[in-house]
Amino acid sequence: MNAGNRYTGLINRYRSHLPVTADTRIISLGEGNTPLIRLKNIPALIGKNVEIYVKYEGLNPTGSFKDRGMTMAVTKAVEEGSKAIICASTGNTSAAAAAYAARAGIKAFVLIPEGKIAMGKLAQAMMYGAITLQIRGNFDDGMELVKQVAAHAPVTIVNSVNPYRLQGQKTAAFEIVEELGRAPDYHCLPVGNAGNITAHWIGYCEYSTPVGETVTQSCSFCNGKCTFACEPVISNRPKMLGYQASGSAPFVRGGPVKNPETVATAIRIGNPQSYDQALKVMSESGGWFDELSDQEILDTQRLLAMSEGIFCEPASAASLGGAIRDIKSGKIAEGSVIVCTLTGNGLKDPDTAIGQCQSSVLKTIDATLDQVRDSILQSMGV
Numbered sequence: 478m479n480a481g482n483r484y485t486g487l488i489n490r491y492r493s494h495l496p497v498t499a500d501t502r503i504i505s506l507g508e509g510n511t512p513l514i515r516l517k518n519i520p521a522l523i524g525k526n527v528e529i530y531v532k533y534e535g536l537n538p539t540g541s542f543k544d545r546g547m548t549m550a551v552t553k554a555v556e557e558g559s560k561a562i563i564c565a566s567t568g569n570t571s572a573a574a575a576a577y578a579a580r581a582g583i584k585a586f587v588l589i590p591e592g593k594i595a596m597g598k599l600a601q602a603m604m605y606g607a608i609t610l611q612i613r614g615n616f617d618d619g620m621e622l623v624k625q626v627a628a629h630a631p632v633t634i635v636n637s638v639n640p641y642r643l644q645g646q647k648t649a650a651f652e653i654v655e656e657l658g659r660a661p662d663y664h665c666l667p668v669g670n671a672g673n674i675t676a677h678w679i680g681y682c683e684y685s686t687p688v689g690e691t692v693t694q695s696c697s698f699c700n701g702k703c704t705f706a707c708e709p710v711i712s713n714r715p716k717m718l719g720y721q722a723s724g725s726a727p728f729v730r731g732g733p734v735k736n737p738e739t740v741a742t743a744i745r746i747g748n749p750q751s752y753d754q755a756l757k758v759m760s761e762s763g764g765w766f767d768e769l770s771d772q773e774i775l776d777t778q779r780l781l782a783m784s785e786g787i788f789c790e791p792a793s794a795a796s797l798g799g800a801i802r803d804i805k806s807g808k809i810a811e812g813s814v815i816v817c818t819l820t821g822n823g824l825k826d827p828d829t830a831i832g833q834c835q836s837s838v839l840k841t842i843d844a845t846l847d848q849v850r851d852s853i854l855q856s857m858g859v
């Protein structure tokens with residue numbers, strides 16, 4: 478029954494733009510349709526006349542944008558008869574894979590780097606019932622193993638090398654265009670494997686290309702010809718800006734990084750799987766890559782939480798941190814409309830959050846009226 482306007486996930490919403498048929502059994506948890514929130518206080522703090530919006534992907538069913546790709550990848554895996562999926566993950570892909578596999582009634586195997594994934598993500602993978610394999614290695618090692626084992630076992634890879642992932646993820650660009658009535662001037666994303674920045678570009682291109690015309694960024698489905706029922710919805714496309722953590726910045730270094738390190742574990746990736754595609758996105762969109770230190774990333778995460786009431790995970794803050802720096806320097810001009818994707822929910826990584834603010838905002842006192850009152854008066858400077 479779907480007589481009203483009940484939202485039933487992004488595949489139903491964007492069916493004409495996705496590789497499904499009327500008979501496809503859709504595996505969905507109601508992902509997508511996330512809020513696009515206009516920042517009020519940060520632009521004033523920066524002192525520049527810009528419109529900054531954040532796309533809060535942390536409000537997806539498992540708390541990150543990975544759900545957009547996973548609904549598509551698992552739907553197609555099930556349609557093709559697969560009984561198990563596998564992925565390497567810095568955490569969020571494993572959470573999403575585990576949840577959608579549970580929903581579909583198939584098995585999920587996830588490879589994660591031991592000790593290097595945020596607590597909430599580990600809890601999710603285990604709770605949703607994935608077979609969780611902690612490897613003594615990093616994401617890049619896990620990714621190589623997944624590719625190798627898929628040739629020896631009946632499992633479908635659901636990392637972003639699976640082209641259906643990017644198809645699902647491109648819908649975030651559709652939502653932004655529909656809400657703004659245009660594409661932004663700049664779209665800022667944190668970059669790990671570079672699948673998401675590629676997917677957004679595919680989405681913007683699809684929405685700006687008439688049926689049958691050549692799409693500049695060809696995806697594996699349209700091969701340069703948009704076969705989906707594309708109406709040219711927009712005439713402009715954004716410059717795509719990709720921000721990385723300094724210790725894990727292959728796009729800034731110009732090639733793979735051997736031992737990536739960063740507090741932003743979701744983007745702790747030295748050998749991005751969508752490297753060439755993302756370079757193409759940059760040259761087509763006129764965008765750029767840049768890097769942020771771990772401290773800049775954490776400072777931005779906290780600034781966003783304290784001045785706007787929005788809690789994202791560290792990796793996500795790289796998009797806004799980079800945007801703020803480029804707005805301040807004038808690289809992003811005044812008058813611009815900017816969208817920053819907040820890829821994951823802050824609740825995923827409570828340890829990093831608490832570690833950052835414990836000393837300044839957490840006080841232990843006796844359970845007495847005096848001490849509670851004194852604490853209030855002291856904090857308010859009365």
Ligand SMILES: *Cc1c(COP(=O)(O)O)cnc(C)c1O
Binds near residue numbers: 543668670673
């Ligand atoms: C996966 C992920 C990223 C990186 O996305 P890529 O497509 O790998 O570039 C960034 N932030 C969060 C929270 C993620 O889970």
